[in-house]
Amino acid sequence: MEFEQLVYNAPAILRPRRFAVLGEHAILMQLREFAGHEPLAKDAERLFARGAVPDGTYVARNGRWLPEMRPEAIVPEPEAPDPELQKLSAGAIDDLNDRIESLETMVKNMQRSLENAMRSLSDVASPPPRAAAAPAGAGHAVAAAPAPAPAPAPRREHLGGIETASRAADSIPAQPPAPLPLAEADRPAGKPVTLPTAAALSDLVKSLAGGDAVLQPAERADWSKLAELGPVYAAPFADHDGNEAGAMIMDIESALRLAGALLMESEEMVTSLLEEKMMSDEMLDAASEVCNTLMSAFNKVSGNTHMRVSKLELMDAGRLSWLASARKTDDYRYSHGGRLVMAVR
Amino acid sequence: MADKMPSVEQWTECVRECASNVGPAMGLEPCQVLARLKAPANGLSGVAIALENDRPIVLIGVLSNSGGRAAIARAVFQMAPNELPKPEDETDAVGELANVISGHVKAAMKRVDAKMRIGLPYAVNADAFASHQTQVTLRVSFGSVPAALVVTLL
Numbered sequence: 001m002e003f004e005q006l007v008y009n010a011p012a013i014l015r016p017r018r019f020a021v022l023g024e025h026a027i028l029m030q031l032r033e034f035a036g037h038e039p040l041a042k043d044a045e046r047l048f049a050r051g052a053v054p055d056g057t058y059v060a061r062n063g064r065w066l067p068e069m070r071p072e073a074i075v076p077e078p079e080a081p082d083p084e085l086q087k088l089s090a091g092a093i094d095d096l097n098d099r100i101e102s103l104e105t106m107v108k109n110m111q112r113s114l115e116n117a118m119r120s121l122s123d124v125a126s127p128p129p130r131a132a133a134a135p136a137g138a139g140h141a142v143a144a145a146p147a148p149a150p151a152p153a154p155r156r157e158h159l160g161g162i163e164t165a166s167r168a169a170d171s172i173p174a175q176p177p178a179p180l181p182l183a184e185a186d187r188p189a190g191k192p193v194t195l196p197t198a199a200a201l202s203d204l205v206k207s208l209a210g211g212d213a214v215l216q217p218a219e220r221a222d223w224s225k226l227a228e229l230g231p232v233y234a235a236p237f238a239d240h241d242g243n244e245a246g247a248m249i250m251d252i253e254s255a256l257r258l259a260g261a262l263l264m265e266s267e268e269m270v271t272s273l274l275e276e277k278m279m280s281d282e283m284l285d286a287a288s289e290v291c292n293t294l295m296s297a298f299n300k301v302s303g304n305t306h307m308r309v310s311k312l313e314l315m316d317a318g319r320l321s322w323l324a325s326a327r328k329t330d331d332y333r334y335s336h337g338g339r340l341v342m343a344v345r
Numbered sequence: 346m347a348d349k350m351p352s353v354e355q356w357t358e359c360v361r362e363c364a365s366n367v368g369p370a371m372g373l374e375p376c377q378v379l380a381r382l383k384a385p386a387n388g389l390s391g392v393a394i395a396l397e398n399d400r401p402i403v404l405i406g407v408l409s410n411s412g413g414r415a416a417i418a419r420a421v422f423q424m425a426p427n428e429l430p431k432p433e434d435e436t437d438a439v440g441e442l443a444n445v446i447s448g449h450v451k452a453a454m455k456r457v458d459a460k461m462r463i464g465l466p467y468a469v470n471a472d473a474f475a476s477h478q479t480q481v482t483l484r485v486s487f488g489s490v491p492a493a494l495v496v497t498l499l
Binding site for chain 2: 015
């Protein structure tokens with residue numbers, strides 16, 4: 001028999017307590033213990049003596065035990081559409097729309113890159129006669145508007161990401177495009193990003209790893225050197241147009257400890273991975289989730305565009321060299337061990 | 346009936362919402378979802394409760410590590426911050442949390458199945474929740490108290 005009692009959890013809070021009792025004798029004993037429910041106990045005695053419905057279920061109503069109706073005998077009420085479920089479906093559709101939007105942006109960016117590459121190739125194959133007249137350094141601007149002056153507007157619209165450059169091209173004669181220097185290509189086209197405060201990041205870390213866990217601001221580290229000493233992981237973040245704005249970078253200790261906190265792994269397990277300097281796939285996934293959690297602090301900063309963080313991956317010293325010229329970096333020490341840096345390009 | 350049954354995602358969303366309402370009523374801070382995990386990590390333990398009709402429908406598990414279980418017990422039983430709860434108190438407290446969350450989920454999903462009822466709570470560890478397609482694990486925190494909510498469509 002299943003019982004459900006309301007008991008006081010606190011002076012003003014009642015909570016349900018459920019328990020079960022098995023066997024005729026135990027059921028009768030339990031029923032007799034409840035003051036004011038003697039009719040139920042007597043009725044149960046009669047029921048046991050007379051013989052209950054085989055495999056039947058009984059419910060208590062008005063001091064009597066009544067057989068519960070079998071589910072197949074109950075005609076279900078016509079169900080109205082559940083507004084809660086409709087809301088959930090709407091959320092899923094919104095998510096899908098977001099994904100479609102970001103995929104469309106990605107395709108547009110790829111088309112743009114392909115067009116630039118095709119133009120570069122065709123111009124290399126047949127250089128136009130006025131190339132020598134081009135002013136030095138105007139290559140980027142011209143790359144956006146290689147067609148002769150008659151109809152520049154539609155092309156500019158098509159090349160939304162380099163709007164400013166193509167506007168400058170209106171007054172410049174057509175000339176062969178120069179390939180973009182790597183540093184120029186890496187430069188983010190989106191709005192500049194403001195880094196969140198240590199307090200905002202620490203609040204998130206506390207929710208992950210407990211009240212005593214914080215990120216303490218630290219002196220600026222040379223991450224290229226740190227990457228030579230031990231594994232360093234980075235998760236770049238970008239806006240919805242795919243413009244990379246910066247990265248979160250962690251040494252193996254902070255990555256493992258934060259990942260361990262997320263998974264609620266034991267200290268021994270984290271310590272043993274740390275001693276072996278081993279990052280398992282599971283821990284790397286968890287550390288990526290930590291970056292995702294920390295990203296919410298970036299997205300709460302007033303004026304920041306909404307950004308998404310990519311999966312955390314192992315970085316070598318060479319790929320971290322841009323940190324030296326980053327627009328802003330905030331270095332932190334994790335109170336449970338390890339260090340990390342938030343950097344914007 | 347089966348084709349009208351909500352997906353595991355919908356059950357999970359319902360569990361998440363109910364957990365966020367339940368926390369403060371049980372002396373815990375509001376529940377915050379930190380991440381979705383493939384499965385709860387080994388070493389976690391807690392209590393699972395099935396919502397069932399004539400057959401089990403969904404299993405809701407509330408799991409935590411030792412520190413989390415102790416913190417839940419202290420909050421639910423209004424113990425002193427330095428008091429060390431007994432292991433059985435911890436299981437009772439996590440069970441209460443699971444029970445109340447399940448009660449809210451049952452009420453919220455009443456329109457899906459009015460005859461659904463709450464099964465008896467039983468102690469589990471993470472091994473009971475091997476990763477599979479119809480299961481979602483939410484890593485949550487009630488303030489700084491860590492927990493995992495595991496929703497398995499049965």
